[in-house]
Amino acid sequence: MSELKRILQQIxxxxxxxxxxxLKRLIEELRVxxxxxxxxxxxxxxxxxILHQHPEYGDGLSSFVLKLIIQYRQISLYTDxxxxxxxxxxxxxxxxxxHRFLPILPQDDSVVELVGYLFDKRTDERWLANIETQKWDELxxxxxxxxxxxxxxxxxxxxxxxxxxxxxxxISGLGLHPDLMDSYPQMLNYSASFVAQNQEAVLFVNQYRQAHELDxxxxITPxxxxxxAPLLVMIEQCEDIVATIRKRIYKTGISIRLTNMMLRLDQSLQRMRILxxxxTDDHQRRDRAVIELIQTLITTANRRYSIGHLIDNNTKLLSRKVTENASRVGEHYISTDKAGYQKMLKKASIGGFVIAFMATIKILAYQLALAPMGRAFINSMIYGLGFVFIHVIRGTVATKQPAMxxxxxxxxxxxGSGKKSHQLNKLSELxxxxxxxQFIAIMGNVMLAIPVALIISFAWLxxxxxxxxxxxxxxxxxxxxDPFHSLALPHAAIAGVYLFLAGLIAxxxxxxxxxxxxxxxxxxHKLLQYILPVSWLKRLGGFIEANLGAIMGNFLFGVFLGSTATIGYIFGLxxxxxxxxxxxxxxxHGLFNISADDISWSLILISILGVALIGMVNLIVSFSLALFVALRSKEVRFFEWSRLTKLVxxxxxxxxxxxxxxxxxPMKYARIDSQGHMIFDDTSAQKNGKAIPSNYVVRRLSDVRILPESKQAVAQNAEASTDIYYDSQPQGDHTQPHNSPKKVVNLDDGLADEELNSTPYTDDIQYDKVTKTLNTIDNDDTVGHESNHADDKSTGDAKTPLPKPKKPPKLPD
Structure with a gap:
C-alpha cells in the first residue's frame, strides 16, 4: 500500500x-x-x-488525468x-x-497513442475485464x-x-444514405427521424452550454x-427504424457495404447515447458511460496495429451478413416435432436413393481414360448435377449446414430474446x-443408399x-x-468444411x-419474353429467385467434392x-464385389465403423462451423462457449x-417453426409489436425553415441571434419562444409537443477562436458588443484559420 500511496502523492x-x-507507474503497480x-x-x-482515506488523492488523480488528456485531441476519441x-x-x-516493414508514424496528439503508451501489454484488456463492475463504479x-x-x-x-x-x-448522413433507402423505400416516410435527431442534438447542446455556462x-449546476429525454427519444426511434430494416432483409437482401453501414449506424447511435x-446529472449512468468509454479506448489502443484484429473484425462482418439473411425457400435442417422429423426422413430417403446411382456412375467413370482435369470435370458434374437433381425432386443430402x-x-x-443465461439454454435446446x-437425415440417406447400391451391383452381375x-x-x-489405416477421417473433415461452405454459398x-x-x-428479358409465354416466364422467374441459392450451393458443393482429389494429385497433396x-x-459395392477369400467379419465391422465415423466427422465439422459463424456474429465470448458445451x-x-x-x-423458438423455416415479420421493436406508424417522428420539420440570407443581416441587429426561422413565430420579435402550430401531431413517444417545442433554436453554433470549441453566441453579448464583432477577428470566420492546440507532452519510445 505504501508504494501506491507514494505514487498518488506524487500525482x-x-x-x-x-x-x-x-501515471504509467501507477498502472504498472496495479497491473497483474x-x-x-x-x-x-x-x-x-x-x-x-487509499482514496477513501485520502479524498485529496482522488481530486489530484482526476485533475491530473483531465489536465493530461485535454492536451490531446479528444473529439476523435468520442466519435471514432x-x-x-x-x-x-x-x-x-x-x-x-x-507497418511491419516501415512503421506508421504515431499521431502524437491522439489520446489513443497516450493510452497505448500507458497500457502497453497485450494482456491489459483481459486484466481489466477481470475487475468487477461494482469496483469500477466505486472507483x-x-x-x-x-x-x-x-x-x-x-x-x-x-x-x-x-x-x-x-x-x-x-447518423443523419448514414440514415439518409441512398443504399439504405433503396433497401427499404418506405423509409422515406420515416426519414425525418434522422433529421429530427440532429435538430434535437443541436438544441440539447445549445441549451446545455448555456445552462452550465461552459463558454x-x-x-455550474443549473x-x-x-x-x-427528447434527444434520447429520437435516438430510440432511429434504432427502431434500423431494427425494422434488419427484419426486412429477407425481402430486400443485403450487401457487405450495407452490412458495414448498418453496423456503423448502430454503433454511432449507441455512442451518441453514451455521450x-x-x-447528464444521473451519476450512476454517467459513471457507467465513463467505464465503457475507458474499456473501449484501451481495447482500441491495444489493437490499432493488429492484423489479426482487422481480420477478426471483417470476419465478424461477414458472419453478420450471413446470419442476417437466411434462405426463404430451399433446404432446412431443423425440425422440432414428429411431423418435421418424418418429413426430413422422407426427403433424406429420396436423396439416398439418388446417391446410390451417383456413386455407381462415379465408380464406372474411373474406367474412362481421362486426363486429370477431365476426370475432375466428370466427377464434378456427377456430384453437382446429381445434388441439384436431388434438390429439384425435393430430396436432401445429409450433414449440410445451410445459412438458415x-x-x-x-x-x-x-x-431481444432475454438474458444471456436464458439465451444459452434456448440455444442448447436448438x-x-x-x-x-441431422441424425435422421443421415439415416434416411444410408438406409436407402446401401440397399439400392446392393441391388445395382446384383442386377449388374x-x-x-x-x-x-x-x-x-x-x-x-x-x-x-478404414478409419485406422487410411485418411478417411481427415478426408471426412474436408468434406465437412465443404458442406458448411455450400450453406454459405446458398x-x-x-x-x-x-x-x-x-x-x-x-x-x-426480351429474348425470354419472345420465346416463353407470360405464365411460364413468371413461373421461371419465381422459381429461380426462390431456388437460386439452393441450386448454386448444391452445384458448387458437387464441384468441390469432384475436384479435390485431382487438385491433391496435381500438387502432390x-x-x-x-x-x-x-x-x-x-x-x-465393395462388400458385394470383393472376393470371398478377402472378406472377413473384422473387415465388415471396420468398414461399418468407418462409415459411422465419417458421418460423425462430417456432422461435427459442418455444424461446428455453422455454430461458430452464428455465435461470432453475436460476439459471444469464449467462456460462454464452455457454458454452452456443458449444457449440451x-x-x-x-x-x-x-x-x-x-x-x-416440442420446443418453441421465436423465429423458427416446426419445419425449420425462419419466421419473418416486418414489425418494429416497439412494445406493442405494431409497425412504425406514420406519425412516429417528432414533426418539427413542418414549421421550420432555414433563415434566408436576406434576413440574416436584420437578425444580427435583433436582441437574439438565430439560424432557424419559425413560420409560426410572431413578426418583429425573434426572442420569444415560437408558438406550436394549431394542428398538433399525435406522438406515440409519450412526450407532449409543447414540451419538446417550448424553446426555439436561439443559438447559432460556430467555431470561436478564443475558446477553440464549438460555442454558442450569447444573446446579451451580441447586443452589447455588436460593433466590436464587426472589427474584431477573434470570433473567427471561414477565412480565418483556427489556432493550433498546444502540443501534448512527447511520449517516451
Whole structure:
C-alpha cells in the first residue's frame, strides 16, 4: 500500500504539470496477470481504500488525468474509437502489413497513442475485464473534481458536446444514405427521424452550454437540469427504424457495404447515447458511460496495429451478413416435432436413393481414360448435377449446414430474446433439435443408399454375367473407409468444411437473387419474353429467385467434392473427400464385389465403423462451423462457449433419446417453426409489436425553415441571434419562444409537443477562436458588443484559420 500511496502523492503534487510516466507507474503497480482475477480485484480495492482515506488523492488523480488528456485531441476519441471504419479490408490490410516493414508514424496528439503508451501489454484488456463492475463504479465515484478545477471539466464537456454534434450529422448522413433507402423505400416516410435527431442534438447542446455556462470555462449546476429525454427519444426511434430494416432483409437482401453501414449506424447511435449520458446529472449512468468509454479506448489502443484484429473484425462482418439473411425457400435442417422429423426422413430417403446411382456412375467413370482435369470435370458434374437433381425432386443430402441454420442459431441469442443465461439454454435446446434432424437425415440417406447400391451391383452381375468392379477396386473402396489405416477421417473433415461452405454459398446466392431482384429482371428479358409465354416466364422467374441459392450451393458443393482429389494429385497433396452417403454406397459395392477369400467379419465391422465415423466427422465439422459463424456474429465470448458445451453434454446424460427421437413436447423458438423455416415479420421493436406508424417522428420539420440570407443581416441587429426561422413565430420579435402550430401531431413517444417545442433554436453554433470549441453566441453579448464583432477577428470566420492546440507532452519510445 505504501508504494501506491507514494505514487498518488506524487500525482497530486504534479497535477498542474502532469507527466504520463508517473501515471504509467501507477498502472504498472496495479497491473497483474490476466489469469489472476482475484489479485486484480484486490489491487483495485487497495486503491479504493487509499482514496477513501485520502479524498485529496482522488481530486489530484482526476485533475491530473483531465489536465493530461485535454492536451490531446479528444473529439476523435468520442466519435471514432470503437466504431467500425468504412475503409476497405484490403486497404487496411495493406497499411498494417506496410507497418511491419516501415512503421506508421504515431499521431502524437491522439489520446489513443497516450493510452497505448500507458497500457502497453497485450494482456491489459483481459486484466481489466477481470475487475468487477461494482469496483469500477466505486472507483469512478471517488474521482470527484473540486470546484477550483471545474474549468477542466468544462473543457472536457465542450469536447463531448462537439462530438455529439459530429456524430449526429454522421447518423443523419448514414440514415439518409441512398443504399439504405433503396433497401427499404418506405423509409422515406420515416426519414425525418434522422433529421429530427440532429435538430434535437443541436438544441440539447445549445441549451446545455448555456445552462452550465461552459463558454466561460466553468461548469455550474443549473437550477433546472437540461432534459436529454427528447434527444434520447429520437435516438430510440432511429434504432427502431434500423431494427425494422434488419427484419426486412429477407425481402430486400443485403450487401457487405450495407452490412458495414448498418453496423456503423448502430454503433454511432449507441455512442451518441453514451455521450449524452456522460454529461447528464444521473451519476450512476454517467459513471457507467465513463467505464465503457475507458474499456473501449484501451481495447482500441491495444489493437490499432493488429492484423489479426482487422481480420477478426471483417470476419465478424461477414458472419453478420450471413446470419442476417437466411434462405426463404430451399433446404432446412431443423425440425422440432414428429411431423418435421418424418418429413426430413422422407426427403433424406429420396436423396439416398439418388446417391446410390451417383456413386455407381462415379465408380464406372474411373474406367474412362481421362486426363486429370477431365476426370475432375466428370466427377464434378456427377456430384453437382446429381445434388441439384436431388434438390429439384425435393430430396436432401445429409450433414449440410445451410445459412438458415446459422441464422436460426443467431436468432436465439438476439438482443431481444432475454438474458444471456436464458439465451444459452434456448440455444442448447436448438442444438439438440439440429443434431436430431441431422441424425435422421443421415439415416434416411444410408438406409436407402446401401440397399439400392446392393441391388445395382446384383442386377449388374445378373444381366452382364460379370461383376461391376474387380476385386482390387472393391478392396480399394473398403480400404478408403478404414478409419485406422487410411485418411478417411481427415478426408471426412474436408468434406465437412465443404458442406458448411455450400450453406454459405446458398445464402450468398439467395441474398444475391433478392438484392438484385433476379426474378423480376428475368421476366423483363426480351429474348425470354419472345420465346416463353407470360405464365411460364413468371413461373421461371419465381422459381429461380426462390431456388437460386439452393441450386448454386448444391452445384458448387458437387464441384468441390469432384475436384479435390485431382487438385491433391496435381500438387502432390494427400487430400480427398469422404461423405457419409457416398461412403455407405461404396460400402455396399465393395462388400458385394470383393472376393470371398478377402472378406472377413473384422473387415465388415471396420468398414461399418468407418462409415459411422465419417458421418460423425462430417456432422461435427459442418455444424461446428455453422455454430461458430452464428455465435461470432453475436460476439459471444469464449467462456460462454464452455457454458454452452456443458449444457449440451448435460442434455446427453439426462435425455439421450432427444438426440435420436422427437420430444413429446416440442420446443418453441421465436423465429423458427416446426419445419425449420425462419419466421419473418416486418414489425418494429416497439412494445406493442405494431409497425412504425406514420406519425412516429417528432414533426418539427413542418414549421421550420432555414433563415434566408436576406434576413440574416436584420437578425444580427435583433436582441437574439438565430439560424432557424419559425413560420409560426410572431413578426418583429425573434426572442420569444415560437408558438406550436394549431394542428398538433399525435406522438406515440409519450412526450407532449409543447414540451419538446417550448424553446426555439436561439443559438447559432460556430467555431470561436478564443475558446477553440464549438460555442454558442450569447444573446446579451451580441447586443452589447455588436460593433466590436464587426472589427474584431477573434470570433473567427471561414477565412480565418483556427489556432493550433498546444502540443501534448512527447511520449517516451
Amino acid at each position: 497530486t503534487a504534479l497535477s498542474d504539470v502532469p507527466d504520463p510516466a508517473v 496477470s490476466d489469469k489472476e482475477p482475484a489479485l486484480a480485484n484486490q489491487n483495485i480495492q487497495t486503491l479504493i481504500d 474509437t470503437g466504431i467500425m471504419s468504412d475503409q476497405g479490408f484490403f486497404n487496411s490490410l495493406r497499411r498494417l502489413v506496410g 469512478v465515484q471517488l474521482l470527484r473534481v473540486e470546484e477550483k478545477h471545474l474549468d477542466l471539466v468544462a473543457t472536457a464537456k465542450n469536447s463531448i458536446l462537439n462530438a455529439i454534434i459530429i456524430l449526429s450529422y454522421r 466561460t470555462l466553468t461548469d 437550477e433546472q437540469a437540461v432534459d436529454p 449524452t449520458e456522460l454529461v 441454420t446459422a441464422a436460426a442459431i443467431a436468432s436465439t441469442i438476439s438482443e 442444438v439438440v433439435d439440429i443434431l436430431r434432424t 445378373q444381366y452382364t454375367g460379370a461383376p461391376m468392379i474387380g476385386t482390387e477396386k472393391a478392396g480399394h473402396l473398403l480400404h478408403d473407409l 445464402g450468398y446466392y439467395d441474398n444475391l437473387a433478392v438484392y438484385n431482384k433476379v426474378g423480376a429482371r428475368i421476366q423483363r 494427400p487430400i480427398d473427400i469422404r461423405h457419409i452417403a457416398f461412403a455407405s454406397a461404396n460400402l455396399a 453434454f448435460g442434455h446427453i446424460i439426462s435425455h439421450p433419446s432427444d438426440f435420436f427421437w422427437p420430444r413429446d413436447k
